[in-house]
Amino acid sequence: MLPTNKFEHMLLGKALLLFAITHLHLFCSLAAAEPIALFNEDESEKLNYPEDEWVLEVTLHQKDLDAIRDIQAYSDGTSSPEENIPGPIVHIVDPESEGDIYKSSIPLRLLIYLKSRLAPINIETLTVKGKRGIFTLNITDRIKSFMRLPEGDENADYVIDAKIPKLGTGRYLITLSLADIDGNQEEQKAFLEVR
Numbered sequence: 001m002l003p004t005n006k007f008e009h010m011l012l013g014k015a016l017l018l019f020a021i022t023h024l025h026l027f028c029s030l031a032a033a034e035p036i037a038l039f040n041e042d043e044s045e046k047l048n049y050p051e052d053e054w055v056l057e058v059t060l061h062q063k064d065l066d067a068i069r070d071i072q073a074y075s076d077g078t079s080s081p082e083e084n085i086p087g088p089i090v091h092i093v094d095p096e097s098e099g100d101i102y103k104s105s106i107p108l109r110l111l112i113y114l115k116s117r118l119a120p121i122n123i124e125t126l127t128v129k130g131k132r133g134i135f136t137l138n139i140t141d142r143i144k145s146f147m148r149l150p151e152g153d154e155n156a157d158y159v160i161d162a163k164i165p166k167l168g169t170g171r172y173l174i175t176l177s178l179a180d181i182d183g184n185q186e187e188q189k190a191f192l193e194v195r
Helices: 006-033 041-047 051-076 140-144
Strands: 089-094 101-104 108-115 121-132 135-138 158-164 170-180 185-194
Touching (some): 051 170, 108 121
Parallel strands (some): 101 185
Antiparallel strands (some): 108 158
């Protein structure tokens, strides 16, 4: 039976709106409960380093860091490059590192603190990529879905807190870059080994 007057039209409209809101909330709750993958199977295959390429990539990264330290020590008498970087701090808390390599098993916990150094962070500049050779995969939107404000004694402006239940075992290079509102930029390479 169709509504015959304004009052019945208004009641029907409110009922339909309530129905739509309830179903939208239910759909969003189900979507939020589904785990978000860092990489799908195809992406994992393309980004997973064979051991020889991995050793070369880590060695080249270490040489780059040594060169930066040498230049800074020569130019201003300091030995720590972290003291002279004006960009934001990108601190990977979990998984723990062994040298330049972060080792984890599945499920993977990814806990990263983002903190301003000289000026407030411009969070819109956050870029996260998986890389192998010339293949690059932008996963910024996936990572941003794990972002939250700090809690308790977390010394950060923003926190990336991801629990990733599924990721192929292997070796992955992830780069995180971030700038502050003055344009000072920081890039962090994370060499991730998943067992």
